Amino acid sequence: MALSAKLQIRQSQALVMTPQLLQSIRLLQYSHTELNAFVETQIERNPLLVVGPQGASEDGGAAQPSGEPAPPEGTGLADKQVSPPAASLPSPSGPAGAGRSSSGSGRQNALDGDLGIENLADRRPSLHHHVLAEVSDIILEGTERKIGEALAEHLDESGYLRIEIEEVATSLGVSPTVVEAVLSRLQTDITPAGLFARSLSECLGIQLKRQNRFDPVMARVLDNLDLLARRDFTALRRLTGEDEAGLMEILAEIRGLDPKPGHAFVHDNTETIVPDVFVTEGADGGWRVELNPDALPRVLVDNDYLAAVRDGVRTEADKAFIGECQQSANWLVRSLDQRAKTILKVASEIVRRQDGFLNRGVGGLKPMTLMSVAEAIGMHESTVSRVTATKYIATPRGTFDMRFFFTVAIASANGGDAHSAESVKHRIKMLVDAETVGKVMSDDDIAAVLKKEGIDLARRTVAKYREALGIPSSIQRRREMNARRLAS
Structure with a gap:
């Protein structure tokens, strides 16, 4: 069979997702922290975007896009039926049609606001700063100080040393024996006792040595902590020779120790959960669902600044740049608006279905799937999945991940x-x-x-x-x- 090249014309339809559409989908699954980081990046790149105030804007609120209805102000849920809008939903940012002053009132300063006395109070030191201060007191100077500081850099949040002695010795060009001696000195003198331990048994042993309670029997028990955790006292009696009463005293002493001494200090990587939705009890006995304004970035388009810049445009390249910035700014405002509406719609359906949980607790939780919620609100299951990812609902029974209800x-x-x-x-x-x-x-x-x-x-x-x-x-x-x- 002969092969030949031919030209053919074929007509077909395909769904093409633009970069902006893909980004709009990603916005749905962004957490509060990720969304703020993304918005800050967009504001840095786009001179037409400004951060709006948390309350109403200077002209009484941001205008809505022409031809689009104003978004609902909230959703009130009375028992199992959705009542007319009652909650106060922060108005979404308006697009280019919203009048904004270019005097800088819309651009927030990071130093705005009063500096309260609580901001001047001393904070508890972090584990890293505390350990470095202890190292400088225990080891005054020289190579040993450098070894101590190097060991301090490899402590985890529990206060345990997570690096091999040989690795530290190689990086500093010293003998492992010297590093071992510095480590032993730190374990003996540092407070709280247990820091710089390399295992749980070593951590507990350091604390017992400080209390003069470390003996061969205690050492044998610490070497077999797995038996102690299983309360296998028969095997422990066989290994230690102690009777059951003596093992109970040892167990009581070990329970009084701190297995994670580093947790007593502040850790910089802790994050506070910011709920995206508030659920409160309404006056009619139903449930009131509101978006958290602190979890919604307030972004506006500075039209006065846009008009001033357009008057000074000289070249086609500048005009194209301004047009692209305006289009990008309007897209971000609309996307944030749509994201807020979608979160509110999904949260309202969750609350409507989980009325028993809000009234009686976990015992009243009903089975629920992403598909059932998607069908109820007329969305795709993947959209509901993105909306509920890393989102939190604050209820009278506590703050829960949205996925908890599924x-x-x-x-x-x-x-x-x-x-x-x-x-x-x-x-x-x-x-x-x-x-x-x-x-x-x-x-x-x-x-x-x-x-x-x-x-x-x-x-x-x-x-x-x-x-x-x-x-x-x-x-x-x-x-x-x-x-x-x-x-x-």
Whole structure:
């Protein structure tokens, strides 16, 4: 068969996603921190964007795009029916049609606001600063000081040393014996005791040595902490020669130690959760859903500045640049507006479906999937998935990740309504918390109790949920209770 080249014309349709459309999709799944970072980057690149005030703008509020209706001011949920808008939703930023002054009133200064006395108060030192100060007091000068500072750089947030002695010695060009001597001196003198330990057993051993309670029996127990965690006192008696009463005293002493001494200090990498949605009880007994204005960047287009710049445009290149900036600014304003509306719509549907949780707690949580919420609000499942990613809802029962409310359904044993997996886990925890000495429930016992309550759950599923909750097995719980009884 001969091969030849031919030209053919074919007509087809394809969905092409522009870079701006892709970015709009990414905006939905951005967390509060990521969104603020993205908006700050856009403001730095685009001279037409300004940060708006948290309240109403100078002209009574940002104008809406021409031909588009004003967004709803909020959503009130009365019982299981959505009532007319009642909550106060921050008005979205207006596009180019919104009049803004170019005098700089829209550009916020990072130093604006009063400097309160609380900002002048001394803060607790971080672990790194505390350790460096201790090193300078313990080791006065010379090569040993450099070794101590190098070791301090490799402490984790718990205060443990996470680097090999040989690696430090190689990087500083000294003998491992010298590094080991400096480390031993720091472990002996530094406060709090336990810093610079390389393992949990070494950390506890350092603290016991400071209390003059480190002996061969204690050393043998620290070498077998896994047996102590399982409360396997039979094996510990065989290894140490101590009776059960002596092991109880050792257990009580170890419980009084600090396994993570570094946690007493401030860590710079801690982040505060900022809820995206507030849920409060309405005057009519329903639930009021509001967006958190602090989690919504206020971005406006400075039209006065735009008009002034246009008057001075001389070249086609400058005109094209200004047009591109205006288009990008309008797109960002509209995207942030759409993002706020979508979050509010999804949160309102979640609250409507989880009325039982808000009234009764985890026991009233109902099974819910992304697909069911997407069908109810007329969106795609992937959109709901992006909206609920790294978003938080502040409710009267605490602040929760939006994904917390999405759980699988567990069939009812008597043919009634399905149960939420989270509510079943909560019930398992309550059964375990109610256990007493001599009445420890096995996984089969828990499954039998749940079945009587109308929850059809297999024993292996009970074991899976128990392990997910961090609850030890019935054998370990029984040993723990016996140990507490003997220690009391």
